[in-house]
Amino acid sequence: MKLRSTLVIALAATSLALVGCASDSANTYTRSQAMRTSTAQAGIVESVRNVRIQNDTNAIGTIAGGVIGGAAGSQIGGGNGAIVAGVLGAIAGGVAGNQIEKNSSTQAALEITVRLDNGQRLVITQAADMSFSAGQRVDVISDGQTSRVVPVQR
Structure with a gap:
């Protein structure tokens, strides 16, 4: 017993x-993501949709x-x-x-559609720990495996 x-x-x-x-947060990096070279592409948010991420x-x-x-x-x-x-x-x-x-294992998330300055459209889903709105300038940061949307700091 x-x-x-x-x-x-x-x-x-x-x-x-x-x-x-x-x-899946734009504010949290895993240890393996830290200290990697990433590229940033500038763009404008076209739309934001509330979704859920389920592990x-x-x-x-x-x-x-x-x-x-x-x-x-x-x-x-x-x-x-x-x-x-x-x-x-x-x-x-x-x-x-x-x-x-x-x-x-479910969390609130955002599906963010971004039109890059080069005309390409990207859709990225990430944790809803930042707010975004249509017309907002953002950077899409990508390390080749993951991408995240962050507001442009002025």
Whole structure:
């Protein structure tokens, strides 16, 4: 019984630790993005649309919820009743864990359409941690793998 409780706690802690590891912010750089040469292209914001960024789910929430629900359900009743309650608890826990993982890994974002000074149009989605409006001068900063929109500092 003690081993089962330890396993449940470990799985729950692992699922919480893995949620939200990535950043899509124009203000936050990962360690691997720092100290890289990037290019900046000037342009004007054509439009801004509110969207949501959802991290790819990795089933940790579903698994952890299923384990926790199954362990809790199996404590109800005895014999076949405990087995049935354990199975139902695992299903309910898995569904709840999946939903919690999705909700905790979703963030507000902006889809920003920029017309560069050379005429090219770009659409970049990033965290909604800055405000942008149509007609605003911006730079699109790109390191070859990621791009972000930042206001031009005057």
